[in-house]
Amino acid sequence: MAKKTPAINSSSTADIAFLLLCYFLMTTTMGTQTGLSRRLPPMPDPSQKVEDMKVNRRNIILVRINSADRIFAGSDPIDISQLKDKVKLIVTNPADNPNFPAKEPKEIKGIGTREVTKAVISLQNDRGTTYDVYIAVQNELVKAVNELRDEASMKEFGKKFAALDEEHQKAIKELVPPQISEAEPKDVGKSRRR
Protein backbone atom coordinates (compact mmCIF):
# COMPACT_ATOMS: atom_id res chain seq x y z
CA MET A 1 0.00 0.00 0.00
CA ALA A 2 1.47 3.29 -1.11
CA LYS A 3 1.31 6.12 1.37
CA LYS A 4 -0.43 9.25 0.22
CA THR A 5 1.50 12.50 0.72
CA PRO A 6 -0.56 14.68 2.97
CA ALA A 7 -1.41 18.12 1.61
CA ILE A 8 0.40 20.99 3.29
CA ASN A 9 -1.91 22.89 5.50
CA SER A 10 -2.06 26.27 3.84
CA SER A 11 -4.63 28.05 5.89
CA SER A 12 -1.98 30.04 7.73
CA THR A 13 -0.09 31.37 4.71
CA ALA A 14 -2.38 34.34 4.56
CA ASP A 15 -1.47 35.16 8.13
CA ILE A 16 2.21 34.86 7.36
CA ALA A 17 1.73 37.09 4.34
CA PHE A 18 0.03 39.72 6.41
CA LEU A 19 2.72 39.49 9.01
CA LEU A 20 5.37 40.13 6.38
CA LEU A 21 3.34 42.95 4.92
CA CYS A 22 3.05 44.61 8.32
CA TYR A 23 6.75 44.17 8.91
CA PHE A 24 7.72 45.86 5.68
CA LEU A 25 5.17 48.57 6.16
CA MET A 26 6.67 49.39 9.51
CA THR A 27 10.30 49.26 8.52
CA THR A 28 10.49 50.88 5.12
CA THR A 29 11.21 54.54 5.12
CA MET A 30 9.73 56.15 2.13
CA GLY A 31 12.69 58.42 1.64
CA THR A 32 11.10 61.02 3.82
CA GLN A 33 12.37 64.50 3.30
CA THR A 34 13.33 66.37 6.43
CA GLY A 35 14.66 69.84 6.88
CA LEU A 36 14.22 73.28 8.36
CA SER A 37 11.09 75.00 7.17
CA ARG A 38 11.30 78.71 6.53
CA ARG A 39 9.15 81.42 5.12
CA LEU A 40 10.87 84.03 3.02
CA PRO A 41 9.74 87.61 3.37
CA PRO A 42 7.98 88.89 0.27
CA MET A 43 9.95 91.15 -2.00
CA PRO A 44 9.72 94.62 -0.48
CA ASP A 45 7.48 97.13 -2.14
CA PRO A 46 8.98 100.61 -2.51
CA SER A 47 5.90 102.00 -0.77
CA GLN A 48 6.26 99.77 2.27
CA LYS A 49 9.65 100.98 3.38
CA VAL A 50 8.29 102.66 6.49
CA GLU A 51 7.25 99.47 8.20
CA ASP A 52 10.77 98.21 8.65
CA MET A 53 11.62 101.24 10.71
CA LYS A 54 8.92 100.43 13.22
CA VAL A 55 10.84 97.55 14.70
CA ASN A 56 12.78 99.12 17.48
CA ARG A 57 16.49 98.67 17.46
CA ARG A 58 16.59 96.97 20.81
CA ASN A 59 14.11 94.35 19.66
CA ILE A 60 16.33 93.02 16.90
CA ILE A 61 18.65 90.21 17.79
CA LEU A 62 21.22 90.27 15.10
CA VAL A 63 23.17 87.13 14.37
CA ARG A 64 25.82 87.43 11.74
CA ILE A 65 28.07 84.91 10.10
CA ASN A 66 31.01 86.29 8.20
CA SER A 67 32.86 84.84 5.25
CA ALA A 68 35.28 83.02 7.53
CA ASP A 69 32.33 81.27 9.21
CA ARG A 70 32.76 83.25 12.42
CA ILE A 71 29.53 83.85 14.29
CA PHE A 72 28.61 87.15 15.90
CA ALA A 73 25.70 87.80 18.21
CA GLY A 74 25.23 91.53 18.08
CA SER A 75 28.81 92.66 17.81
CA ASP A 76 30.60 90.05 19.92
CA PRO A 77 32.01 86.90 18.42
CA ILE A 78 30.41 83.82 19.91
CA ASP A 79 30.89 80.10 19.68
CA ILE A 80 28.06 78.08 18.18
CA SER A 81 27.71 76.06 21.38
CA GLN A 82 26.80 79.19 23.32
CA LEU A 83 24.60 80.76 20.71
CA LYS A 84 21.37 79.04 21.74
CA ASP A 85 21.61 80.03 25.41
CA LYS A 86 22.62 83.56 24.54
CA VAL A 87 19.66 83.97 22.20
CA LYS A 88 17.32 82.49 24.81
CA LEU A 89 18.67 84.88 27.42
CA ILE A 90 18.25 87.89 25.18
CA VAL A 91 14.75 86.89 24.08
CA THR A 92 13.45 86.30 27.60
CA ASN A 93 15.32 89.31 28.99
CA PRO A 94 14.73 88.34 32.63
CA ALA A 95 16.51 91.38 34.07
CA ASP A 96 14.61 93.88 31.90
CA ASN A 97 17.80 95.19 30.40
CA PRO A 98 16.93 98.31 28.38
CA ASN A 99 19.23 97.19 25.59
CA PHE A 100 17.49 93.84 25.20
CA PRO A 101 14.09 93.28 23.54
CA ALA A 102 11.07 94.89 25.12
CA LYS A 103 8.07 93.03 26.49
CA GLU A 104 4.47 94.05 26.48
CA PRO A 105 1.42 92.58 28.16
CA LYS A 106 -0.91 90.86 25.76
CA GLU A 107 -4.20 89.06 26.17
CA ILE A 108 -3.89 85.51 24.91
CA LYS A 109 -6.93 83.31 24.42
CA GLY A 110 -6.86 80.34 26.76
CA ILE A 111 -4.05 81.57 28.99
CA GLY A 112 -4.77 85.13 30.02
CA THR A 113 -2.62 88.21 29.99
CA ARG A 114 1.08 87.56 29.79
CA GLU A 115 4.23 89.47 28.99
CA VAL A 116 5.10 88.82 25.39
CA THR A 117 8.47 89.62 23.98
CA LYS A 118 8.78 91.76 20.89
CA ALA A 119 12.07 90.23 19.85
CA VAL A 120 12.89 89.50 16.25
CA ILE A 121 15.81 87.27 15.44
CA SER A 122 17.59 88.35 12.33
CA LEU A 123 20.17 86.17 10.67
CA GLN A 124 22.63 87.76 8.30
CA ASN A 125 25.20 85.95 6.32
CA ASP A 126 27.94 86.68 3.86
CA ARG A 127 28.18 85.35 0.36
CA GLY A 128 31.26 83.44 1.44
CA THR A 129 29.61 81.66 4.38
CA THR A 130 29.52 77.89 4.11
CA TYR A 131 26.08 76.35 3.86
CA ASP A 132 26.94 73.85 6.57
CA VAL A 133 27.61 76.58 9.14
CA TYR A 134 24.56 78.52 8.03
CA ILE A 135 22.33 75.49 8.62
CA ALA A 136 24.01 74.83 11.97
CA VAL A 137 23.25 78.39 13.08
CA GLN A 138 19.69 78.20 11.75
CA ASN A 139 19.33 74.99 13.70
CA GLU A 140 20.54 76.61 16.92
CA LEU A 141 18.10 79.48 16.49
CA VAL A 142 15.21 77.12 15.84
CA LYS A 143 16.28 75.13 18.87
CA ALA A 144 16.29 78.27 21.01
CA VAL A 145 12.73 79.12 19.98
CA ASN A 146 11.59 75.52 20.39
CA GLU A 147 13.04 75.31 23.86
CA LEU A 148 11.41 78.57 24.87
CA ARG A 149 8.08 77.25 23.61
CA ASP A 150 8.60 74.01 25.50
CA GLU A 151 9.36 75.90 28.68
CA ALA A 152 6.32 78.13 28.23
CA SER A 153 3.99 75.21 27.57
CA MET A 154 5.41 73.31 30.54
CA LYS A 155 4.62 76.32 32.69
CA GLU A 156 1.16 76.97 31.29
CA PHE A 157 -0.14 73.50 30.56
CA GLY A 158 2.34 71.14 32.19
CA LYS A 159 3.07 69.45 28.87
CA LYS A 160 5.66 69.70 26.16
CA PHE A 161 4.79 71.87 23.18
CA ALA A 162 4.57 68.93 20.81
CA ALA A 163 2.09 67.14 23.09
CA LEU A 164 -0.37 70.02 23.12
CA ASP A 165 -3.45 70.16 20.97
CA GLU A 166 -3.73 72.64 18.16
CA GLU A 167 -5.51 75.36 20.08
CA HIS A 168 -3.00 75.36 22.91
CA GLN A 169 -0.11 75.28 20.46
CA LYS A 170 -1.52 78.38 18.86
CA ALA A 171 -1.68 80.08 22.24
CA ILE A 172 1.92 79.17 23.01
CA LYS A 173 3.01 80.40 19.62
CA GLU A 174 1.39 83.69 20.49
CA LEU A 175 3.12 83.71 23.85
CA VAL A 176 6.55 82.95 22.37
CA PRO A 177 6.37 84.57 18.98
CA PRO A 178 10.01 85.08 18.01
CA GLN A 179 10.36 84.44 14.36
CA ILE A 180 13.66 83.99 12.64
CA SER A 181 13.72 86.44 9.82
CA GLU A 182 15.64 85.88 6.68
CA ALA A 183 17.41 89.18 6.44
CA GLU A 184 17.97 91.08 3.27
CA PRO A 185 21.25 89.86 1.85
CA LYS A 186 24.06 92.04 2.93
CA ASP A 187 27.72 91.45 2.68
CA VAL A 188 29.07 91.39 6.19
CA GLY A 189 32.80 91.59 6.11
CA LYS A 190 34.89 91.10 3.05
CA SER A 191 34.40 87.81 1.29
CA ARG A 192 37.85 86.51 0.80
CA ARG A 193 36.78 83.22 -0.58
CA ARG A 194 33.80 82.32 -2.58
Place this chain on the structure above:
Amino acid sequence: MSMFKKSEKKEMPGIASGSLSDIVFMLLFFFMVTTQMRETENKVVVRIPSATESVKLERKDLATYINVGAPIRRLQAQYGNEPRIQLNDSFRNIDDIRDFIAAERDSKKEGERALMTVCIRADQDVRMGTITDIKQELRRCSALKIMYSARKGQ
Protein backbone atom coordinates in the same frame (compact mmCIF):
# COMPACT_ATOMS: atom_id res chain seq x y z
CA MET B 1 -13.49 -0.74 2.28
CA SER B 2 -13.15 2.49 0.43
CA MET B 3 -9.86 2.94 2.19
CA PHE B 4 -8.31 0.24 0.13
CA LYS B 5 -9.80 1.40 -3.11
CA LYS B 6 -8.36 4.87 -2.86
CA SER B 7 -4.80 3.79 -2.46
CA GLU B 8 -4.68 2.09 -5.78
CA LYS B 9 -3.60 5.16 -7.72
CA LYS B 10 -0.75 7.25 -6.37
CA GLU B 11 -1.22 10.94 -7.01
CA MET B 12 0.47 14.13 -5.89
CA PRO B 13 -1.76 16.42 -3.92
CA GLY B 14 -2.11 19.83 -5.52
CA ILE B 15 -0.47 22.71 -3.70
CA ALA B 16 -3.10 24.84 -2.16
CA SER B 17 -3.28 28.07 -4.08
CA GLY B 18 -5.83 29.84 -1.97
CA SER B 19 -3.28 32.07 -0.36
CA LEU B 20 -1.48 32.92 -3.55
CA SER B 21 -3.56 36.03 -3.94
CA ASP B 22 -2.58 37.14 -0.47
CA ILE B 23 1.08 36.87 -1.28
CA VAL B 24 0.66 38.70 -4.54
CA PHE B 25 -1.26 41.46 -2.84
CA MET B 26 1.39 41.72 -0.20
CA LEU B 27 4.07 42.19 -2.83
CA LEU B 28 1.90 44.64 -4.64
CA PHE B 29 1.36 46.74 -1.54
CA PHE B 30 5.03 46.60 -0.70
CA PHE B 31 6.07 47.95 -4.05
CA MET B 32 3.29 50.47 -4.10
CA VAL B 33 4.50 51.88 -0.85
CA THR B 34 8.19 51.94 -1.56
CA THR B 35 8.45 53.06 -5.14
CA GLN B 36 8.91 56.70 -5.78
CA MET B 37 7.23 57.81 -8.91
CA ARG B 38 9.85 59.88 -10.60
CA GLU B 39 13.31 59.97 -9.17
CA THR B 40 15.35 62.44 -11.14
CA GLU B 41 18.89 61.49 -11.77
CA ASN B 42 21.26 63.37 -9.56
CA LYS B 43 23.85 65.26 -11.50
CA VAL B 44 25.31 67.06 -8.56
CA VAL B 45 26.83 65.68 -5.40
CA VAL B 46 24.65 66.65 -2.48
CA ARG B 47 25.85 65.87 1.00
CA ILE B 48 23.01 67.17 3.07
CA PRO B 49 23.95 68.91 6.32
CA SER B 50 22.42 67.63 9.52
CA ALA B 51 20.25 69.52 11.94
CA THR B 52 18.70 68.32 15.17
CA GLU B 53 15.55 70.38 14.79
CA SER B 54 14.65 69.28 11.30
CA VAL B 55 11.02 68.45 10.74
CA LYS B 56 9.29 66.29 8.19
CA LEU B 57 8.13 67.74 4.94
CA GLU B 58 4.37 67.59 5.21
CA ARG B 59 3.10 67.50 1.68
CA LYS B 60 5.61 65.66 -0.40
CA ASP B 61 3.52 65.94 -3.53
CA LEU B 62 3.65 69.71 -3.27
CA ALA B 63 7.40 69.88 -3.00
CA THR B 64 9.75 71.18 -5.63
CA TYR B 65 13.40 70.40 -5.46
CA ILE B 66 16.37 72.58 -6.25
CA ASN B 67 19.66 70.73 -6.04
CA VAL B 68 22.85 72.67 -5.56
CA GLY B 69 26.31 71.20 -5.50
CA ALA B 70 29.39 70.32 -7.47
CA PRO B 71 28.75 68.14 -10.55
CA ILE B 72 29.28 64.44 -10.06
CA ARG B 73 32.69 63.08 -10.96
CA ARG B 74 31.61 61.75 -14.34
CA LEU B 75 30.47 65.19 -15.44
CA GLN B 76 33.29 67.20 -13.96
CA ALA B 77 35.35 67.15 -17.12
CA GLN B 78 32.47 68.76 -18.91
CA TYR B 79 31.10 71.13 -16.33
CA GLY B 80 33.98 71.77 -13.94
CA ASN B 81 33.72 71.38 -10.19
CA GLU B 82 32.15 74.67 -9.25
CA PRO B 83 28.76 74.31 -7.53
CA ARG B 84 25.93 74.26 -10.03
CA ILE B 85 22.16 74.36 -9.80
CA GLN B 86 20.25 71.35 -11.00
CA LEU B 87 16.58 71.75 -11.87
CA ASN B 88 14.82 68.58 -12.91
CA ASP B 89 17.39 66.79 -15.00
CA SER B 90 19.78 69.44 -16.19
CA PHE B 91 22.18 72.10 -15.05
CA ARG B 92 20.60 75.51 -15.04
CA ASN B 93 21.38 79.08 -14.17
CA ILE B 94 19.82 81.35 -11.60
CA ASP B 95 17.66 82.96 -14.27
CA ASP B 96 16.03 79.66 -15.16
CA ILE B 97 14.54 79.32 -11.69
CA ARG B 98 11.73 81.69 -12.57
CA ASP B 99 10.53 79.51 -15.44
CA PHE B 100 11.07 76.38 -13.42
CA ILE B 101 8.96 77.64 -10.53
CA ALA B 102 6.25 78.79 -12.91
CA ALA B 103 6.17 75.38 -14.58
CA GLU B 104 6.11 73.58 -11.25
CA ARG B 105 3.34 75.81 -10.01
CA ASP B 106 1.27 75.04 -13.09
CA SER B 107 1.62 71.34 -12.45
CA LYS B 108 0.03 71.61 -9.01
CA LYS B 109 -3.65 71.81 -8.31
CA GLU B 110 -5.21 75.24 -8.37
CA GLY B 111 -6.06 75.44 -4.68
CA GLU B 112 -2.81 74.03 -3.46
CA ARG B 113 -0.40 76.29 -5.28
CA ALA B 114 0.05 78.53 -2.29
CA LEU B 115 1.19 75.54 -0.26
CA MET B 116 3.97 74.61 -2.64
CA THR B 117 7.25 74.19 -0.81
CA VAL B 118 10.56 74.69 -2.50
CA CYS B 119 13.02 72.29 -1.03
CA ILE B 120 16.60 73.50 -1.32
CA ARG B 121 18.88 70.51 -1.29
CA ALA B 122 22.32 72.00 -1.13
CA ASP B 123 25.68 70.46 -0.48
CA GLN B 124 27.19 71.39 2.85
CA ASP B 125 30.24 72.98 1.21
CA VAL B 126 28.29 75.31 -1.04
CA ARG B 127 28.87 78.99 -0.38
CA MET B 128 25.89 81.03 0.77
CA GLY B 129 26.29 83.36 -2.21
CA THR B 130 24.64 80.81 -4.45
CA ILE B 131 21.92 80.10 -1.92
CA THR B 132 21.25 83.80 -1.40
CA ASP B 133 20.86 84.26 -5.15
CA ILE B 134 18.37 81.40 -5.24
CA LYS B 135 16.47 82.81 -2.29
CA GLN B 136 16.28 86.24 -3.88
CA GLU B 137 15.05 84.72 -7.12
CA LEU B 138 12.42 82.71 -5.21
CA ARG B 139 11.25 85.86 -3.49
CA ARG B 140 10.95 87.54 -6.84
CA CYS B 141 8.66 84.79 -8.09
CA SER B 142 6.94 84.79 -4.69
CA ALA B 143 7.62 81.17 -3.90
CA LEU B 144 8.04 81.99 -0.24
CA LYS B 145 7.64 78.63 1.44
CA ILE B 146 11.05 77.04 1.44
CA MET B 147 12.76 74.29 3.27
CA TYR B 148 16.44 73.77 3.80
CA SER B 149 16.94 70.07 3.39
CA ALA B 150 18.72 68.64 6.41
CA ARG B 151 19.20 65.24 7.92
CA LYS B 152 17.72 64.62 11.32
CA GLY B 153 20.17 64.15 14.15
CA GLN B 154 23.74 65.06 14.73
